[in-house]
Amino acid sequence: MPAPARFSQIALPLAHGHSSNPAAIVVGNANARIIEALAEPSAWPFGTAILMGPPRSGKSLLGRWVEEQGKATVIDGADSESETTLFHRWNRAQQNGEKLLLIADGESWHITLPDLKSRLGAALHVEIGTPDDAMLGDLVLSHATRRGLALGEDALTYLIPRATRSFADIEKLVGHIDRLSLERKVAPTLGIWRDALEAVQGPEQARLF
Incomplete structure (x- = not known):
């Protein structure tokens, strides 16, 4: 099941990429x-x-x-x-x-x-400024929801303190989680979150905390 869209966003009546879900603007401290x-x-x-x-x-x-x-x-x-x-x-x-x-x-x-x-x-x-922790979490959930990817609060608790405050990196991170989950044919859990962080940001960042 997709992650719940608990975040604030502006939906657009325009298709985004190849997804059937509408594009959306996540609203947070940065914008x-x-x-x-x-x-x-x-x-x-x-x-x-x-x-x-x-x-x-x-x-x-x-x-x-x-x-x-x-x-x-x-x-x-x-x-x-x-x-x-x-x-x-x-x-x-x-x-x-x-x-x-x-x-x-x-x-x-x-x-x-x-x-x-x-x-x-x-x-x-x-x-547009730098997203804070709350907005980073919302961005993760937004990208996950559009992909039909199940990421809950436990994923956010692990990912957000380790993720860089970058819109581009957050999008890449969720994309890597989705790809690894599909390749391994398992739901994304700690091992996949860690490997995705290493792929996007390097092993040092994934081992923080």
């Missing part, structure tokens, strides 16, 4: 205030918001949620776009009274075009 801010585009300075965060932290899912709600036009991967193109896109949005959400990775976006830099400097800037 709750960001979701509140993105839900109110009328408060964005010049109708523009910039969303940043680490890999696999749900930036694109949040962008899809904003777009599905009809709140704004979203440019995902804005840091990979031509700065001149973005400058003209921002101007067009201003002329049309259009709300604009730009999504970029972490702190790696350094804008060199002065006109674009000054305009985006005035936008709302929000960044």
Whole structure:
């Protein structure tokens, strides 16, 4: 049986990968205030918001949620776009009274075009933070539920103190647990949790505590 979805999340009406389950955004300390801010585009300075965060932290899912709600036009991967193109896109949005959400990775976006830099400097800037223990547990359960993988409180008690505070690593960890469980044809227990931790983070981390 899948793990119970006891966590707070925003379901999206969009299929995720090859799963029949809907994609979902887990809500926790790292993104709750960001979701509140993105839900109110009328408060964005010049109708523009910039969303940043680490890999696999749900930036694109949040962008899809904003777009599905009809709140704004979203440019995902804005840091990979031509700065001149973005400058003209921002101007067009201003002329049309259009709300604009730009999504970029972490702190790696350094804008060199002065006109674009000054305009985006005035936008709302929000960044997904580091998940705490509660959110890490919710992320584990969310990934497990989507995979139909049974992970209970005993799994969380073992995994969470040893897991890195990384969205990407948590996703990999649950994927490894699922794969090892299928390969060995047994339900995931301590041996599988430990081996999955070693595969994702190294043996030292798996032996902690």
